[in-house]
Amino acid sequence: MSGQSLKVKPRQQRALERFYFHEARLLDNRQYQQWLELVDEDIRYIMPSRTNLMVDNRERGKEQMISVERELEGSESMGCPLREEGYVHLMVRVERAFKINAWSENPPARTRRIVGNIELMNRDGNQMQLLSNFHLYYARPGGGNFIYSGQRRDTLLLVAHDFRIRRREVIMDYANIDVPTLGLIL
Amino acid sequence: MLRVSELVNEDASLVSRRCWSDPGVYELEKRGVFGRSWLFLGHESQIRNPGDFVQAYMCETPVILARGEGGRVHASVNSCTHRGLPVCRADHGNTRRFVCPYHNWSYTVEGDLVTIPQESEVRNKPDKSRLGLKRVPRVESWRGLIFGCFDEAVEPLEQYLGDMRFYLDALLDRFPGGIEFMGAPHRWVLDANWKLPVENQLGDVNHGAFLHSAIIPREAQDTIEELGHSVVTRPGHGATFRLMPGDAPVDEVAWGLEGMGGIFGGAEVQDYLRDIQARARERVGDLRARMKGLTYGIYPNLSFLWSNTSFKVSHPRGPGKVEYWSWAVVPAEAPDPIKQILRTNYSSFFGPGGMLEQEDSEAWVQQFRGSNIDFADDRPYFYGLGLGEEGPHPELPGLVSVTANEFYARHFFARWRDDLQAVEGLS
Numbered sequence: 019m020s021g022q023s024l025k026v027k028p029r030q031q032r033a034l035e036r037f038y039f040h041e042a043r044l045l046d047n048r049q050y051q052q053w054l055e056l057v058d059e060d061i062r063y064i065m066p067s068r069t070n071l072m073v074d075n076r077e078r079g080k081e082q083m084i085s086v087e088r089e090l091e092g093s094e095s096m097g098c099p100l101r102e103e104g105y106v107h108l109m110v111r112v113e114r115a116f117k118i119n120a121w122s123e124n125p126p127a128r129t130r131r132i133v134g135n136i137e138l139m140n141r142d143g144n145q146m147q148l149l150s151n152f153h154l155y156y157a158r159p160g161g162g163n164f165i166y167s168g169q170r171r172d173t174l175l176l177v178a179h180d181f182r183i184r185r186r187e188v189i190m191d192y193a194n195i196d197v198p199t200l201g202l203i204l
Numbered sequence: 205m206l207r208v209s210e211l212v213n214e215d216a217s218l219v220s221r222r223c224w225s226d227p228g229v230y231e232l233e234k235r236g237v238f239g240r241s242w243l244f245l246g247h248e249s250q251i252r253n254p255g256d257f258v259q260a261y262m263c264e265t266p267v268i269l270a271r272g273e274g275g276r277v278h279a280s281v282n283s284c285t286h287r288g289l290p291v292c293r294a295d296h297g298n299t300r301r302f303v304c305p306y307h308n309w310s311y312t313v314e315g316d317l318v319t320i321p322q323e324s325e326v327r328n329k330p331d332k333s334r335l336g337l338k339r340v341p342r343v344e345s346w347r348g349l350i351f352g353c354f355d356e357a358v359e360p361l362e363q364y365l366g367d368m369r370f371y372l373d374a375l376l377d378r379f380p381g382g383i384e385f386m387g388a389p390h391r392w393v394l395d396a397n398w399k400l401p402v403e404n405q406l407g408d409v410n411h412g413a414f415l416h417s418a419i420i421p422r423e424a425q426d427t428i429e430e431l432g433h434s435v436v437t438r439p440g441h442g443a444t445f446r447l448m449p450g451d452a453p454v455d456e457v458a459w460g461l462e463g464m465g466g467i468f469g470g471a472e473v474q475d476y477l478r479d480i481q482a483r484a485r486e487r488v489g490d491l492r493a494r495m496k497g498l499t500y501g502i503y504p505n506l507s508f509l510w511s512n513t514s515f516k517v518s519h520p521r522g523p524g525k526v527e528y529w530s531w532a533v534v535p536a537e538a539p540d541p542i543k544q545i546l547r548t549n550y551s552s553f554f555g556p557g558g559m560l561e562q563e564d565s566e567a568w569v570q571q572f573r574g575s576n577i578d579f580a581d582d583r584p585y586f587y588g589l590g591l592g593e594e595g596p597h598p599e600l601p602g603l604v605s606v607t608a609n610e611f612y613a614r615h616f617f618a619r620w621r622d623d624l625q626a627v628e629g630l631s
Contacts, residue, residue: 065557067387067388067390069295069296069387069388070293070294070295070388071294071295071296071297072293072294072297072299091387091388093544095387096386096387096540096543096544097386097387097388098386098387098388098390098531098532098547098550098551099547099551100390100551100555100556100557101551101557102547102548102551103548103552104468106464106468107464107552107559110419110559111559114418114419114559117417117418119414119417119418120418120563121415121418121563121566121567122562122563122565122566160570160573161566161569162395194391194392194393194527195390195391195392195393195556196393197556198394198562198565198566198569199556199557199562199565200556200557201556201557201558201559201562
């Protein structure tokens with residue numbers, strides 16, 4: 019997805035923003051059950067891991083030499099993504115959040131996320147490929163404050179004038195993982 | 205400074221908070237534990253071809269583990285002899301040379317210095333044969349697991365592992381092609397002491413029903429308590445596992461079927477796992493074929509989870525910081541699509557995104573805070589559960605007990621205390 023985004027009408031862009039801002043508000047308000055309703059039951063939720071590789075001499079001078087893609091161990095790779103989940107994983111995570119013994123989130127962390135750079139990259143029938151970026155502030159009681167930064171590569175389904183998340187790939191920006199958990203819904 | 209004898213009492217049922225937080229204790233650990241023990245460096249599957257390398261650590265010392273041109277495995281300290289910069293900045297890869305970025309001194313994958321670019325401009329030529337990377341003096345491997353030791357006089361690796369080999373083989377030898385590590389390690393930096401993740405996966409299955417009660421159903425924990433065995437083969441080495449009844453259905457015994465990948469991965473992966481179990485008896489014998497492992501620990505800082513197949517190394521970064529590495533481990537002979545499903549047996553529950561380990565990591569961080577407080581030194585941690593209740597077993601090597609017995613941790617701390625005392629007062 020290195021080309022330019024599709025040209026979209028302001029009204030369409032606004033509809034996509036409305037969906038993402040609503041999603042962000044649900045997550046920051048800890049309304050995870052309502053969030054789960056935004057998710058298609060065939061969802062794939064992937065978080066590639068990010069590695070530090072040698073520069074390939076034969077690629078010097080080319081964009082490929084330092085591309086983000088070559089750092090990622092994603093779902094197609096024979097490395098190990100940090101997360102490869104389906105609906106059942108997300109359901110368990112949501113259920114956990116409403117149990118009294120989800121200790122690391124008791125009391126719950128305070129989060130605030132800004133979602134931006136929303137780009138519609140491709141559309142095929144009722145499926146749309148989107149990119150968006152996020153910054154998330156995470157404050158864990160008794161723990162500390164942390165910044166999460168990343169990109170989301172989504173496939174949304176258009177269902178009855180609304181959207182459902184069919185696939186989400188979260189590209190985290192980290193060198194070493196120095197946050198308390200990557201088990202959040204991002 | 206505290207005396208080591210004040211940190212851990214005679215039967216190791218009381219462990220001082222300072223064991224976890226004191227900078228002086230940490231300096232003793234570096235020399236007494238990490239300077240004298242076999243430390244896990246990597247697995248043969250990570251460096252199959254000449255020139256292949258991965259990064260490793262021996263405590264805080266960065267190490268390059270590489271396969272040389274002749275096929276031998278070499279471990280060198282990743283620090284240039286000229287100004288100390290790392291000569292390798294990648295997690296893994298394949299190369300002919302490691303080049304220091306500062307002045308471009310370059311080294312072979314075996315660690316020999318081959319080029320000093322400035323050499324031609326000076327009259328006195330340095331003796332390059334004496335300026336190679338510092339070698340890890342002892343490197344040995346067993347079943348593909350490669351270890352290194354800074355103490356040249358250390359006992360052979362196989363002897364060090366001892367009867368742990370019996371338990372490790374219950375898994376490693378179950379697969380005709382052995383195991384394979386998938387990808388680069390997940391490196392998780394936590395404000396915790398390195399020993400608590402180790403203790404957690406040395407034998408502490410007892411916290412499951414409590415810390416993880418939001419995820420682990422009570423019935424699963426009941427099975428663990430009913431069929432569970434905790435074993436210490438030698439202080440610091442231990443394993444926990446369920447010994448399933450001889451007539452248990454294959455789906456209740458087979459490795460991998462109780463993970464998320466096994467449960468939701470489809471018929472192909474399930475049949476693959478059943479097939480492995482069907483051949484387990486002829487490969488590892490009746491007793492070990494019935495073993496359904498939980499946790500494994502190799503002194504000082506290697507852990508292995510059975511059902512959530514992951515190898516883990518707890519690398520200290522000072523008394524209050526740990527870089528916790530974990531890898532998904534799969535049967536080497538499995539087809540690629542099955543490996544891709546089985547790796548989620550690890551990542552669903554463990555690692556930085558895992559549903560269970562998010563609770564553990566918080567416990568480890570909070571324990572360090574508790575270990576660093578003032579005015580509570582008269583309340584050392586209580587390690588006395590099940591004191592003296594372990595004993596020999598007719599079939600299982602080592603000392604054996606129920607999983608609630610904390611003898612695995614007492615033995616760890618007794619060995620740790622002895623290791624620190626061996627270097628206490630020396631400097």
